[in-house]
Amino acid sequence: MSAPEPILSMRDYRLVFDTFDGIYQALDGVGFDLNPGESLGIVGETGCGKSITAKSILGLLPSPPARVLSGEILYRGQDLLKASERDFRRLRGTEIAMIFQDPMTYLNPVFTVGEQLVDAILAHQRAKPGGERMNKAAAKRHAIQMLAKVHLPNPERQFTSYPHELSGGMRQRVLIAMSLSGAPRLLIADEPTTALDVTIQAQILDLIAELIDDLNLSVLMISHDLGVVAKVCDRVIVMYAGHVVEDAPVDQLFNDPRHPYTRGLLASIPHPGRPPTSLSGIPGTLPNLYDPPRGCRFAARCPLAVPACTTAVPEKRHLSGNHLVACIRADEDLPAEAADA
Amino acid sequence: MLEIEDLKVHFPIREKWQKATVKAVNGVSLSIATGDSLGLVGESGSGKSTIGRAILRLNKVTGGDIRLKGMSVVNAGRTEEEMLRRQAQIVFQDPHSALNPRMPILRSVAEPLVLHTKVRGVELRRRVTDLLEIVGLQSQFLYRYPHELSGGQKQRVCIARALALQPELLVLDEPTSALDVSVQAQILEFLKKLQREQNLTYLFISHNLAVIRYICNRTAVMYLGQIVEEGATEQVFSAPRHPYTKVLLEAVPLPEAGQSRRTDVVIGDVPSPVNMPTGCSFHTRCAEAMAGRCDKVAPPPVALADGRRVRCHLFAD
Secondary structure (H helix, E strand, O other): OOOOOOOOEEEEEEEEEEEEEEEEEEEEEEEEEEEEEEEEEEEEEOOHHHHHHHHOOOOOOOOEEEEEEEEEEEOEEEHHOOOOHHHHHHHHHHEEEEEEEOOOOOOOOOOOOHHHHHHHHHHHHHHHHOOOOOOEEEHHHHHHHHHHHHOOOHHHOOOOOOOOOOOOOHHHHHHHHHOOOOOEEEEEEOOOOOOOOHHHHHHHHHHHHHHHHHHOEEEEEEOOOOHHHHHHHOOOEEOOOOOEEEEEEEEHHHOOOHHHHHHHHHHHOOOOOOOOOOOOOOOOOOOOOOOOOOOOOOOHHOOOOHHHHHHOOOOOOOOOOEEEEEOOOOOOOHHHHHHHH | OOOEEEEEEEEEEEEEEEEEEEEEEEEEEEOOOOEEEEEEEEOOOOOOHHHHHOOOOOOOEEEEEEEEEEOOOOOOOOOHHHHHHEEEEEEOOOOOHHHHHHHHHHHHHHHHHHHHOOOOHHHHHHHHHHHHHHHOOOOHHHHOOHHHHOHHHHHHHHHHHHOOOOEEHHHHHHHOOOOHHHHHHHHHHHHHHHHHOOOOOOEEEEOOOHHHHHEEEEEEEEEEOOEEEEEHHHHHHHHOOOOOHHHHEEEEEEEEOOOOOOOOOOOOOOOOOOOOOOOOOOOOOOOOOOOOOOOOOOOOOOEEOOOEOOOOHOOOO
């Protein structure tokens, strides 16, 4: 398969936070490519660095405390780590858009949905280099079109609603409409359905899937829910304590996970569609990232760990085609007692 | 062990300057046998937590009765309440806010013993050490403060505290929802083992269907203050009958390869609990709703041949 030019690629990205307690080594050598039209999932547990990765792309981390040590984030050839705040203002919304976990906190409670949408649309218009100016009436028409596109019932009426009058699912639809109103190429979705009930989540995931197809969007979907990622994404990267440990097409990741952490994670979740089998869990806790262990950050909890794991960070290597894993013992089976512990 | 009969919990509110009522729980009947674990599953606002809290007398009950080992919880006086407290305990969702940050673990876990028994001093410390051992924490945790513990460890402390008075019924209100999956797996395994060893009865409240299927032998599905389907867990999950149960199960994304990206089953939002639909409360979202019947008449619970109860007109007559 000849690889298309990736729309986004992150290379050897290292980020730390300077805090009173010391230097928090949040991300260490994170790298991945996102191809046009692809939807890529990032999964991992609390503190693995998945949200920080997403925020880095849009330049949303305040510095200080954040400090980039190395690496580059290339969006269509442009290095975002060298971009100025002005450059970002041009990119946000019109090239790269983001939706967040809690739809309530990202809408202003004292303005109507319509006012906020029109503001966003006009701002996007101004940001577009050489874009034609839109007047308020045209922006309103566009806003109502966007609300209809995300299947908000009765968009003309909802245009004049306040956020508190909408349910959680409807608010998330409004935010999706807002983020897509500038016709971005890349959508970053940070836990977009975590705050929603399952029946509402299913509807929002349907909407995202529909928009991926209709608008030819590339999507970076961040989630702790392996089910959500399995449903929506073409490819998944698994993060642990600031490292990318596995990067694989979704079928391979779920049918043949190779990194011991990924295997532990999959063995930890009860399956809603099957009768119960015992869950293994992963013993131990996350390493202290103020003083991270040398070598593999998962080694202390890993059933396959050998002394070599603690001396050097394992290189990412290709297992087959585009299945990458950062583990020196990825080809081996887990010891039997770990499988039924 | 526990019998709930036609339980109603209504909350008065003001909406647009008018008095209104939220019917959080609206006619729920349930019973849990000793040693069973009943899963109460539903979406937010379905009233599942309200039931759990009502059992512990943390909510005022509007109508109906709750009996724990034959004793009425609703009409209990002070001495009876004290006895009930020893028999039923609750573990909440968020262990960070359920522990006093200024109390060391020893004091938090000892508190029920201090309030209800005359155990003091060395004996008290020994009892707390034993309790922590049951939940898998060593004695070095006795003098630590909550902020020094991880989320999973804090939840274990909350479980130890709930076990202090040797209750027979444990209400677990989303005990793993605030935890990461690898930690959740450990707590779930532990809860299963604990139930076997101590012959406890669980009322397990969760929005997570997979967790319910894993822990519970019976499952009750709630929608807008009512139980729409109740039966043995494997039956409910493998052959759901009520249209809402079907929708709920189809809506869950599965952690496996080869799924369709689209679900295409559910329509619309949950109606407001203040202004509930007439007839069956699910008819506004139900694909199988029958005009003239489901929107007019509330379906009574129907007992099916396999021991399930379903509240739906499709199964009447």
